[in-house]
Amino acid sequence: MVPDDVRDAAAKLFGDRLATAEAYAELLATDGIVRGLIGPREAPRIWDRHLLNCAVISDLIPSGSYVVDVGSGAGLPGIVLAVTRPDLSVVLMEPLARRAMFLAEAVEILGLANASVVRARAEESRIRPADVVTARAVAPLDRLTGWCLPLTAPGGCLLAFKGSSAEQEVEEHRTAVRRLGGGEPRIHRCGSGVIDPPTTIVEVVRERDTAVGRGTSKRRREQ
Numbered sequence: 001m002v003p004d005d006v007r008d009a010a011a012k013l014f015g016d017r018l019a020t021a022e023a024y025a026e027l028l029a030t031d032g033i034v035r036g037l038i039g040p041r042e043a044p045r046i047w048d049r050h051l052l053n054c055a056v057i058s059d060l061i062p063s064g065s066y067v068v069d070v071g072s073g074a075g076l077p078g079i080v081l082a083v084t085r086p087d088l089s090v091v092l093m094e095p096l097a098r099r100a101m102f103l104a105e106a107v108e109i110l111g112l113a114n115a116s117v118v119r120a121r122a123e124e125s126r127i128r129p130a131d132v133v134t135a136r137a138v139a140p141l142d143r144l145t146g147w148c149l150p151l152t153a154p155g156g157c158l159l160a161f162k163g164s165s166a167e168q169e170v171e172e173h174r175t176a177v178r179r180l181g182g183g184e185p186r187i188h189r190c191g192s193g194v195i196d197p198p199t200t201i202v203e204v205v206r207e208r209d210t211a212v213g214r215g216t217s218k219r220r221r222e223q
Contacts, residue, residue: 031102
């Protein structure tokens with residue numbers, strides 16, 4: 001069940017897909033914890049810290065987009081986007097077998113015909129270039145750009161979840177982002193007036209091809 005304090009926000013963001021979102025929340029609070037995808041202390045915060053936090057970025061994604069969620073983990077934000085936006089085609093990219101298995105089971109249980117799972121690392125994958133790449137991984141902006149921007153089509157973008165460090169990271173990594181083929185990073189505050197605090201997203205558009213990127217790192221910190 002949706003907690004009373006976020007029920008209005010959940011109804012606004014998920015609309016007629018709220019029941020599917022509730023089923024996903026239940027999966028996270030049960031199998032997700034048992035299988036180590038989220039910590040036991042996260043159970044009371046699944047809605048405000050995870051589902052709503054992810055759902056508010058939907059407005060940044062154009063209609064009909066092909067989306068790749070890098071390091072999808074428990075499906076955040078990929079499964080949330082597939083639930084809220086049936087018009088999207090969402091690939092959940094996850095290198096770890098146990099997480100990829102959970103994602104595949106969740107997609108089947110929730111009946112998400114617009115979502116699929118690819119077990120791969122971003123820097124090693126050869127999937128079709130995406131319109132939008134999402135990343136909720138805990139890593140600096142330059143690393144995220146190096147992993148994710150090569151997965152986007154020219155003109156496509158990376159949407160990286162960031163917190164209070166967003167401005168500082170943009171300032172520190174602006175030159176690296178440009179070197180990796182990205183445009184000027186833009187900061188978005190998503191969900192103002194719906195969730196508190198709003199979700200901070202750094203958007204990086206792929207402006208040009210570059211040889212730098214896939215080889216930037218062969219290792220990345222787990223989400």
